[in-house]
Amino acid sequence: MTYYFQGRQQLLVEAFHRLAESMSARYPEPLEAATSAEEARAAVVEFIRGMLWGSPRELVLSYEPYAFASRSPAFETRT
Numbered sequence: 001m002t003y004y005f006q007g008r009q010q011l012l013v014e015a016f017h018r019l020a021e022s023m024s025a026r027y028p029e030p031l032e033a034a035t036s037a038e039e040a041r042a043a044v045v046e047f048i049r050g051m052l053w054g055s056p057r058e059l060v061l062s063y064e065p066y067a068f069a070s071r072s073p074a075f076e077t078r079t
Helices: 008-024 028-033 037-049 056-069
Strands: none
Touching: 008 056, 028 037
């Protein structure tokens, strides 16, 4: 490891935290742009359908923290 991280677990926690922050930054704009309840519902449907994932890589990575957290109690607080 480097002097930034004490071990692999801390590195993974930080990497997944950064991924979550970058992905969640995409969500407010479509919701704030909605001018009606129908447009807001449509935006939520697009989130669920995965149109905002960005890439297949991000889609896969979005599930990895949950698998990791199931084996790492220290990580559960971040998911």
